[in-house]
Amino acid sequence: MEPILVKDLRTLLEGDLVCGTEDWYVKEAVVYKRHKLDRPNTVIFLYKKELIYWGHLESISPCVVITDKPEEELRKVRKNTTVIRVKSTLQAYWKFVNYYRNLFDIPVVAITGTCGKTTTKEMIKHIVSKYHLVQATESSKNEPRRSFPYLMGINRQTEMAVFETGLGNIGNIKHQCLIYQPTIGIITTIDAHHLDGCKTLEGYVQAKGEMVEGVKKNGTLILNADDDNIKKISLARFMGKVIYFSTKKTSDYKANHIRFANDGMEFDLFYANSSYPVFVPGYGEHQVYNALAAIAAVHAMGMNIQEAVQRLATFENMVRHLEISKGINGCTIIDDTWTINPLSVEAALKVVDEIGKGKKSILLLGDINRLGDYEIEYHQKVGSMVAERMFDTLITIGEKAKEIGKQALRDGFKGHVHMFLTVEGVKEILENKLDDHSLLLIKGPMKSRSMIDLASSLKLIKPTDEQ
Structure with a gap:
């Protein structure tokens, strides 16, 4: 945080000094009971x-x-604690947020999407951090309550910022954009998720669409032109610049000739009548979309495309994001235990379709959470996706995930199906099935410690070596 004189703070908030002194500087800021309070020189x-x-x-x-x-x-209150009384703490808080954010005239990117937002954020951070000091959200810790501390992490040395925005309910993205006031907004993809809070897919699309009005005036909006749900969001009130990326149609940033390569994807990027060969670490067409969004963002931030492409090639794909490793009995393991929703399952299955050619493919799928009243419907849709493919074995873990197995069987899945409530007994089945001609995809919710541990136990390297 950039230090602020307490006297200036009182003047800004039009408060009265009740006790204490005001000739010193604050270097931290928190909302009481929402954020960790353990450092001196803090405004509370x-x-x-x-x-x-x-x-x-x-x-x-x-x-x-x-x-x-x-x-x-x-x-x-004891006299050695400084207290400033204001008419409304809420109004004072938002006045302070607005004041602090506008101390810095820097590019600020905010990202949302059902899938790809964490990876896209990390790609942007990686690309620009070679030359710039970047403030960013940590991992996928994107809850609205974290937004204020992330903003406070900006200071005079910060040159760029990139923030992932989390969504549990309608209004969450609006709230975070009021704090971040992004100059660039990105929507990667929209598909069924968080329907427990948003109630319907339409409500979820509306909640994601809050990004449109969240971007600062004359800012830039970067959208996936191939996403049907993003097309439902009205841009009528957006007064800035809209940039599109695509793998299927003419757009500002277009990926052609997409192909699987060693440890990643290759494609030709077309922009403004120029072509750039691109390599992005990590498998899957969805990774190409992430790369397109990241390149569009850093270019909008002022970076040369050729250099952005070169930096992207050195990106390290994130752990537990379709992470490929050698497993027991010489098998290949795809660890995708970071998160699970219908769209990410589809992306993972497409990767298995490609790199599992000629192998015995085994799927291990866990519960898909936060689907509200549509829980059964979407688990069944995943079961139908599996049934379309010639996989050897499907194993489900969890009460909800049983619907995946049931639907796969109803749709005529020819492989073996095992349905478990917990991971107990699963490893024994896998040990008998896995060999050097096998590929195992493990995909489950990020909070399922048991599935994460199971994936680690099947790899040849120890879990402590994966950090």
Whole structure:
């Protein structure tokens, strides 16, 4: 965080100094009970109804509390804690957010999408970090409550920022964009997910579409031209520049001649009547889409396309994102235990279709969560996807995932089907099936520690070596 003089902070928020001093600088900012509070020189936004043990603040002194609590309560505060009373903590918070964000005239990218947002974010960060100091979200930790601390991570040395936005309910992306105020917004893909919060696919599309109005005036919007659900989002009120990427139709950034290569994908990028050969680490057409979005973003941030392509080739594909390794009995394992939703399952199956040619393909699929009232329907759709293919074995883990196996059988799947509630007993079946002609895809929810551990136990390298 860029240091701010407490006196200037009080003036900005039009508050009254209740106690303490204001001739020192704050270097951290938190919302009480939402963010970790353990450092001195912190500004703390405290809401009227929040209970607080004022004595705790002694351990992180000096600190300043911004609050709209009644004056009689604030009179009990010890004098070495600075307290500024405002009319509304909520209004003071948003005024501070807006003030702080606009201290920095830098490119800020915000990314959303059902799939690809973490990888695209990491690609952008990797490409531009060779020459620029970049602030970014950590891994896929994209919950709205984290947005404020991520913003506070920007300071005068920061030259660019790229943030992944999380979505659980309608309004989440709008909230995060109010904090980040992105100059560039990206929507990678939209398909069924988080239907427990958004209720329907239409509601989910609407929630993702909040990115359109979240981009700053005269900013840039980067969209997947091949995604039918993205096409449902109205751009009528967007006043900036819209850029499209595609593998199928004419667009600003177009990928042609897509092919599987050693440890990744190759394609020809066409932009403004010029062609660029591209290699991107990681398998699958979905990885090509991620690369197109990343290249479009860094180019919009001012980077030369040729150099962006060269940097992209050195990107290290993320762990547990269709991560390929050698497994027991000489088999090949595709570890895709980072997350699971219908669209990502389809992408993974397409990769198996390609690199599993001539091999005995075995699928291990877990529960797909957060589908609300559409839980059974979408598990069945995944079962139908499996049934279209000539795989040797399908193993499901979890009560919900049983519908995948049941539907695959109903649709005439010719392979073996095993349905388990837990991972217990699964390894024994796999040990008998896996050999040097086998390929195993393991795909499950990121919070399923048991599936992650199972995948690790089947690899020839130890889990500690994978970090």
